[in-house]
Amino acid sequence: VWEMNRELPLAPVVQRVAVVTSPGAAGYQDFRKELARSPYRFELTLFEAFMQGAAAEESIVEALCAVAERAEAFDAVVLIRGGGARSDLSCFDGYRLCTHIAQFPLPVATGIGHDKDTSVADLVAHTALKTPTAVAGWLVERMAQADARLDQAALQLHDATIRAMRASEVRLVQLAGEVRQRAGECIARTAMRLDRLGERLPEAVRALLERQRTRLDSVAELVAGRSPERILRLGFAVVRAGGRAVVSAAAVRPGDRLQIELADGRLEATAGSDTKSGAGCDAGPKSEIRPAIRSDSEN
Known part of the structure; x- marks a missing residue:
């Protein structure tokens, strides 16, 4: 029981403070x-209680119960009073009060204001100081320590940031060099x-042109082999009547003027009639070509 309150963790920054004391006590003003002389801001909430007399112990217990109902709103509790006769401090040795302090859910700091004697409340509290002024100094000192830790953390963060930036700059230079090297190799x-x-x-290109030339020669040879001039040189002739090619004897009537195109010139002829029968059957009259024996060269 003696160590229960002392073993509670104390917040690094104690700013929200529940104050249990008499509002008219000189110790409270001190x-x-x-605290007002310090550069730090504290949130103080007063819970009034009698600090001496027969009703003091019960009054302080009730004030502590009121604090416990709002425990999440505070970082710690201070129990303070001004100096006085040793007999006036008997309430701080009371079993009920000391049990509440020992089992209290928040750290309790005492500044009862008696330099020579130590009360039971001091023994079971988280932190025991002699005077209210000493309690205030303790709170200010903790704030100063937290402030120093923040300054140190800020300095460390600044240094770490500088180191990280310099490392990043070095890495960027390395990457830039690698990029230039790889780009040069790629180029x-x-x-x-x-x-x-x-x-x-x-x-x-020469091979392609040669293939195309060979292909063109083959095409040219194929085209030349199928040209009308070559066909005419093979003994064929083109017969025209009225400027149109004759493809059927039935399209020519006796007496029609015909133009015959040969390989070496043209002839004109007059269509006659042929009454000879076919092989084994009668045949009707057929056209008979009677050349006029005239070539284009005679014109």
């Missing part, structure tokens, strides 16, 4: 003045490839 490989392609391009 406490406030000491060199591409240039070599282009050079090789440039060396192979004329030969590839």
